[in-house]
Structure formats: structure tokens, C-alpha cells
Amino acid sequence: MATSPVPNSTRLVSRSDLGAWLRALAGERAVLAPVAVGGKTMFRELEAGQEDVVDLETVRTVDSPKGALLPQTEPLLTYAAGKGEDGAATLKVAPAPSSRPAVLFGVRPCDAAALELLDKVFLTGDFVDEQYRARREATTVVAVACPAPARTCFCTSFGLSPGSERGADIVLYGRSGPERKSEPEAYYAVAYTERGEALLAGSPASAVTEVPAGEDGRLEETILAFRSLSTPLGERLGRVDVAPRLDGLFEHPVWEKLAAPCLGCGTCTFVCPTCYCFGVADCGAGGKGVRFRYWDSCKFPQFLLMAAGHNPRPAKRARTRQRFMHKLNYYHHRYGEYLCVGCGRCVDACPVGLHLPLVVGEVRGL
Amino acid sequence: MVEPERRLLVPDVATIVDIRDETDAGDVKTFRVELDDPVRRAAWKHLPGQCAMVSVFGVGEAMISITSSPTRGWPLELSVKRVGRVTGALHDAQVGDKIGLRGPYGNHFPTEDWTGKDLVFIAGGIGLAPVRCLIDYCLAHRDRFGHVHIIYGARSPGDLCFKPDLFERWPKEKDTRVSLTVDKGDEAWRGPVGFVPAYVEELKPSPENAVTITCGPPIMIKFVLQALAKLGYRDDQIVTTLELKMQCGVGKCGRCNIGDKYVCVDGPVFTLSQIKQLPNEF
Numbered sequence: 055m056a057t058s059p060v061p062n063s064t065r066l067v068s069r070s071d072l073g074a075w076l077r078a079l080a081g082e083r084a085v086l087a088p089v090a091v092g093g094k095t096m097f098r099e100l101e102a103g104q105e106d107v108v109d110l111e112t113v114r115t116v117d118s119p120k121g122a123l124l125p126q127t128e129p130l131l132t133y134a135a136g137k138g139e140d141g142a143a144t145l146k147v148a149p150a151p152s153s154r155p156a157v158l159f160g161v162r163p164c165d166a167a168a169l170e171l172l173d174k175v176f177l178t179g180d181f182v183d184e185q186y187r188a189r190r191e192a193t194t195v196v197a198v199a200c201p202a203p204a205r206t207c208f209c210t211s212f213g214l215s216p217g218s219e220r221g222a223d224i225v226l227y228g229r230s231g232p233e234r235k236s237e238p239e240a241y242y243a244v245a246y247t248e249r250g251e252a253l254l255a256g257s258p259a260s261a262v263t264e265v266p267a268g269e270d271g272r273l274e275e276t277i278l279a280f281r282s283l284s285t286p287l288g289e290r291l292g293r294v295d296v297a298p299r300l301d302g303l304f305e306h307p308v309w310e311k312l313a314a315p316c317l318g319c320g321t322c323t324f325v326c327p328t329c330y331c332f333g334v335a336d337c338g339a340g341g342k343g344v345r346f347r348y349w350d351s352c353k354f355p356q357f358l359l360m361a362a363g364h365n366p367r368p369a370k371r372a373r374t375r376q377r378f379m380h381k382l383n384y385y386h387h388r389y390g391e392y393l394c395v396g397c398g399r400c401v402d403a404c405p406v407g408l409h410l411p412l413v414v415g416e417v418r419g420l
Numbered sequence: 421m422v423e424p425e426r427r428l429l430v431p432d433v434a435t436i437v438d439i440r441d442e443t444d445a446g447d448v449k450t451f452r453v454e455l456d457d458p459v460r461r462a463a464w465k466h467l468p469g470q471c472a473m474v475s476v477f478g479v480g481e482a483m484i485s486i487t488s489s490p491t492r493g494w495p496l497e498l499s500v501k502r503v504g505r506v507t508g509a510l511h512d513a514q515v516g517d518k519i520g521l522r523g524p525y526g527n528h529f530p531t532e533d534w535t536g537k538d539l540v541f542i543a544g545g546i547g548l549a550p551v552r553c554l555i556d557y558c559l560a561h562r563d564r565f566g567h568v569h570i571i572y573g574a575r576s577p578g579d580l581c582f583k584p585d586l587f588e589r590w591p592k593e594k595d596t597r598v599s600l601t602v603d604k605g606d607e608a609w610r611g612p613v614g615f616v617p618a619y620v621e622e623l624k625p626s627p628e629n630a631v632t633i634t635c636g637p638p639i640m641i642k643f644v645l646q647a648l649a650k651l652g653y654r655d656d657q658i659v660t661t662l663e664l665k666m667q668c669g670v671g672k673c674g675r676c677n678i679g680d681k682y683v684c685v686d687g688p689v690f691t692l693s694q695i696k697q698l699p700n701e702f
Contacts, residue, residue, distance in 0.1 A: 131430045133477040145518035149427045180685065181670040183428045304699040331674030334667045338478050360665045361504025366702050387680035
């Protein structure tokens, strides 16, 4: 993880030139960014003309950008059965075509960090998911530091900050710093990876300009100011440290209590930038069709239902325990860190208030 | 020639070359399958206990244990009980039909740790499928192991799987004993009648310098484990397999975990000592 900006790969972008920059990035590449859709800010692929209305002010998009790497539904292969000249059965199986290179623009630092947690699942161990890898390698992440974290933000509870660069190739920092009243007039664009440097180098000099000489001190101060910001919920929660405590709590009655109000709607898993569990299904007729994977949810009763009728997690208690143990204990055992970046979406979205900070608090109180 | 791009979740095409009914009721069939691509066929290497993701395109995929020993080469044998959609579609398939195959996946029975030991195989019903692969593998390396005792039961004589192995092949092997029981006999059955756990207690296989491998329905496993404890087997002498619903088979889809272990990559083979470390959720 890079920790300090590389001076020769920092540029300056005026707010008024963002649209021109995004237009220049598009073409070969898909550009995805936060845009207003029906009154809500969503992470979407930009259509022509939307470059000028990218929303870098709303703290978080309703959906996370994880769908750019792990789409909600994505084809894995197509199959086609037939008959050969001799009448024997034939079957053609073709992998789904590769997707276009992409720029994820205006990603919040928490969501950028979440991509690295997905990487650990799909890119490490004995098996590498080549489809995910191809998409990941063709994706450049341009994050934007948060000037004013929301009431429900708690990235600092996981060692991140409103200005952290984990998972980002470039981070945009408002030149006027986090303490301001209106949108910044310009952003520092700081590259933290070679991919980020290449994107800056390939951007039009008219939109992405040199940082004026003598501004290095101001740049460093600005980055530091974003990184020193606290998050409201993170302040109260502190550093999350419950993995060892959870080792002995599998059978504890606290799961029954926590699960009681859960509706099993799965919203938490869908808005979560780090929930990655998926299912695989076929769709077709007449011997032809597509096999696709789709986001699934451990909160759904059928998630683990087996053909013979056995369901190892028939109760809400077991499913709630699975979700939080996965994030706060199992993933920690396997990969050495927590499967949460404190984006706060579950706090905002859960209709009954069953969110991760609540669980951390309960566990600490036991 | 450019090697075609390989993708983790994209299976290779295979052909069903033979189908054999295992049971009188027709609910268990053994499919002999062959990968179509000779390069992929040559690259395939499995060990006893490992599984394959089997696809019926248009229906889905299921994880199936490989029942033929790697020492027997191609075709691969998969014994399947008709239970759900994928296994149902397989049962409806015919010789010559195309399926998909990925794998082999999972860990394997640790035969390398069993040199010089007596082996006690205990299975019930379709649970003999993964054990059959292991038995044949051990018999192919017969001199590495001590006495071999195969204890197997099914609901009725007609439900016994792999009859040629049980009645002809295995009893003829050196220092090998086959003990069969059925829950309910018929007019022709002259053997013991009763459940597998009680039969194990009656046979009293000695735990001294022995390893026991148990596969079968959960209820059978539960009581076999109690019987083995009574006979003096330690937890690390008892090996079994677990199964859970799987979608990817490679530790990515987040489905088959028990605690921080995934049955697909960390299993399916576990010793009882390992199982006792896991939360009770299977």
C-alpha cells in the first residue's frame, strides 16, 4: 500500500474541466460514476451528456461500485446442444466475452478499499477467478476524498479514513481542503499506482494540468487534513476489535436477540460493498442458453437448502449469525482482516436497524 | 495454436459412455464419463475423496464424489442418487449425452498417513460411492496397508450399490473381509439384518493400529461414531466426509462454510478431531 503521493504524478483538475476529462476517458473505456437517478445518487455507467452532472458531493451512492467488478447478474458461459452429421450429440460451451476496460470515477475511499477485500476472495488461494481478474486488471479506480462524512460513516473503525488511498489508483482531494462550504473549484489528482499514473499521463493536458510550482506544501497539508477527519459513528464505535471475542460466541443467545427483528429482506447484503456471495443458474430453452452468476444473500432462507430437504441454517438466528460471523470472524481468520469498510450503508438501509455497528456493540457488552 | 482461455467456472465438455443401475429401485445409477478433449483428459488427476462439479446444461451444476479410483483411469465413474433437479436430469440422460465437468476439487483421504495400518471402511447406502474410490485405491497399493475390513449396509438387498465389487471382486482380495447388512431382508437374503451402527458394535473391529473411514446418511454417521467411541477409537482415527450445498466448488461463492472452513476446498474429508473444532452447523 502506497502511503505518500508521488510528486511527479500529481495533477490539478478544475471542477469545470471534470466533464471534459471524463469525456476524454470514455470511448474505448466505460466510465462509471455517481449520478442522480430518480432523486437518488447511484453508481452507473455514464451516458453521453452525463459527464457534466457527475455527483461528487453526495457522501455515498445508494448502491456500491462493487457491481462494476461483480455484476448483480453476469453471464459465465453460453451453451448450445446440437447433433453432429453422424447423429451423435454435440455440445458447444463458450466462455462469456470479456468486458470493456473501465474507469470507476468518484469512488469513496471506503468503497475503493472494499474492492481489495473482494480481491482477496477472487484472486488468492488455490483458485483464481479469471473472469473477475480480467475485469479487475482492466479497471482504473479514481476515488474522491470525503469532505464531510455522514452521520452513519465509520470507515475509521477499520483503519481507513475519508482521505485514504487503499484500493484506489488515483485519489481526488478537493484543493480547498475538507473544511469548506461549497464544491471545490479544483481537485488534486494524486496517483498511487502505475495504473493511476498511466491514466493521468494519458489525460488531455487541457483538463488535467500541472500543479503550480511551490504548492507541494499545500498539497501535503490538504491530503493530511482529509486523512485526519474523523467519522461520526466511527468516533463512537472506535477501532473494531471483536474477532477474538467472537471465537467463543457461536452458541451464544445474543444471536437470537439480534435476529429477532430481521425481516430476511437481504437489503444489507445487496447494498454492502463487501458482500460477495453468489449463486449460479442456467437460463435457456431448446438446448441453448446461458449460465450466469447472481448476487445471493445468506439472509435468504433458501441460501443453503439442499436437494434432499436438509437446511443447515433454517432459523433467522443462524442466518444473522452467519452474516456477522463471516464479516467479523471467519473472514478475519482466513484473510487477516475484517470484511467491512464502515461505509454505513447497512446503517442507513436496514429497515429494522440490524447493522454491523450494533452487533459490534452487543458483542463488546457480553 | 493458441491455448483457449480457461475460466474457473466454465466446465469442460464430457460424454456419458455408459450408465449402470446400482439399485433395484433405479434410484442410484453409475455414470461412466469421458472428457472429450484429450488434452484435458490427460491433465485430469484426482485422489480418493475428491469431487467433480457436474453440469447438466440448462438445469445446473452439482458437486458429485468421484467413485472410480485414479488407478483405474478413464472413464471416470460418478454414482448418483436421484434427489433433486440436477441429479434428476442426470438420471434422465442417456449414453452419448453431453455433460459438463470441472475439477477435481477438495482435499483427499490422507492415505499417505495410513501406511502399515489396518483399514476399517464403514458405509451406508450411496455413502459407499466416495469410499469405493478409496477402497480401490488402497487395494491397488495393497502392500502399504494391513488388514482391510469393509462394513456396508443398505435398506434392502436391492439397495446395495456396487454389487460386483461387494460379492465378487473385494472378497477375493488379499487379507480383505467384506461384511454386509441390510435394514430389512428379503426371501433370498441369508446375511445379517440390522442397522450399520449395531453391526459395527457386533463385529468389533479392533482400534489397535487402525483407521476407520465412515460415509453415509447423517443419522448413520451419528450412531456409527458412538459405536466407534465405545470400541475405543480415538477421534483422530476416525475419518469422514461432510457435504453442504455448493455453487462454485472453489471457495468463492460463500456457500458451503462451516465456521471459517469451506467444505469444497478445506474438505470434504475431515477427521472427527477436526470436526469437533468446527461450530455445530451441518
